[in-house]
Amino acid sequence: MPLSDELRDVPVEFHCPVCSYPTVRKGSWLKTIGSFKCDGCETQVRIGYEEKLTIFERHLRKR
Ligand SMILES: [Zn+2]
DSSP: OOOOGGGTTSEEEEEOTTTOOEEEEEHHHHHHOSEEEOTTTOOEEEOOHHHHHHHHHHHHHHO
16 A cells, blocks of 8 residues: 555654654645654654555544
């Protein structure tokens, strides 16, 4: 299953695996990045394709 373009302009929430700090970014941003810096604990968190799929699926299911 590909990452849906449906969420391109939609704010998607996900949580830091280290400190659970919530981060909200647009789907388009999430699709392109490979890692991000958590605002909560300042850890550089890697996000792989599988994680992105999980985040997107969770968001779509929530609606
Ligand atoms: Zn964190």
